[in-house]
Amino acid sequence: MDAMSQAKLIIKVGRLWDGLGGLPQEAMAVVVEGGRIALVARQAELSLSEDPGVEVLDFGDATLLPGLIDCHTHTNMPGTGLSVDQVHWDGDDIHLLEGVKSARMALESGVTTMRDNGGWNNVVFSLKEGIRREIVPGPRIVASGNPVTITGGHCWMMGSEADGVDGVRGAVRRLIKDGADFIKVMTSGGSTRGSMPERAAYTLEELKAIVEEAHLRGRLVAGHAIATQSIANCLDAGVDMIIHCNFMEPDGAERFDPKIAERIADLGSWVNPTLHVRKAATLKLEEKRERGELAVEEEKALSANLERVDRRKEVCSQLISCGVRVIGGSDCGWGAYPFGQFHQELRAMMEAGMSTAQALTSGTRDAAEALGLLDRVGTIEAGKEADLLVVNGDPSRDIDDLSRVVAVFREGIRVK
Ligand SMILES: [Zn+2]
Structure with missing residues (x-):
């Protein structure tokens, strides 16, 4: 330029x-x-x-x-309701083409910086370079490449399974060599089939090694954390941003833990709650119900989703009340959340208790600070x-x- x-x-x-x-x-x-x-x-x-x-x-x-600064996107994913297990089979060429479309949609909706929180192999690095060369239009991308994950852990198919202290150190070094601007780590399981969202994935020793390697090389660390234990591990290891922050116990129930929330607030770690992504899936099912096309198992999924949307909102309002620095990040591309609708996440954070000005700030100034870019944008x-x-x-x-x-x-x- x-x-x-x-x-x-x-x-x-x-x-x-x-x-x-x-x-x-x-x-x-x-x-x-x-x-x-x-x-x-x-x-x-x-x-x-x-x-x-x-x-x-x-x-x-x-x-x-x-x-706008969206600190959580997945440019390789279409946001049409397909799961990561399904999208995996598309292969890198299609993942890159999805990325081109995602980047254009984000930019046209006013998102001028976005963090990509995980894609396949080196596809996101290629997309970022294509935007830099002005081959395709897009926002400034802050890329993690693949998330670091345990063998069989959440998003293992993206390409960075790593185990043991030496293994995770190697994974972080390799990602930085390939172009990672920050490190995304799956500190608990998630929606990937076979992973366990209710359990911590890495040991504290492994997580500390990941954070130490990343920080030594000037990279921030964002941790996907559904399980309560994984949130506590993120705090003990010095993870900079906690993503989702569901407080899920080993029995699968989500119970807000005020002591942990206070620790998050005291340490000043950022929390990216990703509220709308679940709601987007719910809206899609509700539309289907209106058309009379809802299958029996989808009916069950819909009522479970409705409950989870409420619980997520409740947890987020408690985090806000505890003084936690909550940040805007849509998780778009994932599930049924298409690119170009970042304002939906900001609206969801308002429903959880933020004022309009706070929501706008969380998607601009605060997001820039959380990504280490406040001297340049926000x-x-x-x-x-x-x-x-x-x-x-x-x-x-x-x-x-x-x-x-x-x-x-x-x-x-x-x-x-
Ligand atoms: Zn995500």
């Missing part, structure tokens, strides 16, 4: 939500130069230079906000990369206005 991003651009909007904690400001302008934000000012204060090389875009009454401030989103309406009042996308800029280049 060189020649074009050197150009100077002025974006005028009716409302600016900069992600810095204040109320939206009216009649604002942002000056973009060389792909970065050069100046943020009131339109009235801006002396429009006569320079004919300056492009002025006036979006009238629309709202400008930082590009807010609208001079010096930051010009990753910007323009929407109709005012998402600081109605989060659904995030879906009324007018324009998206990545590093100052208009991509929608």
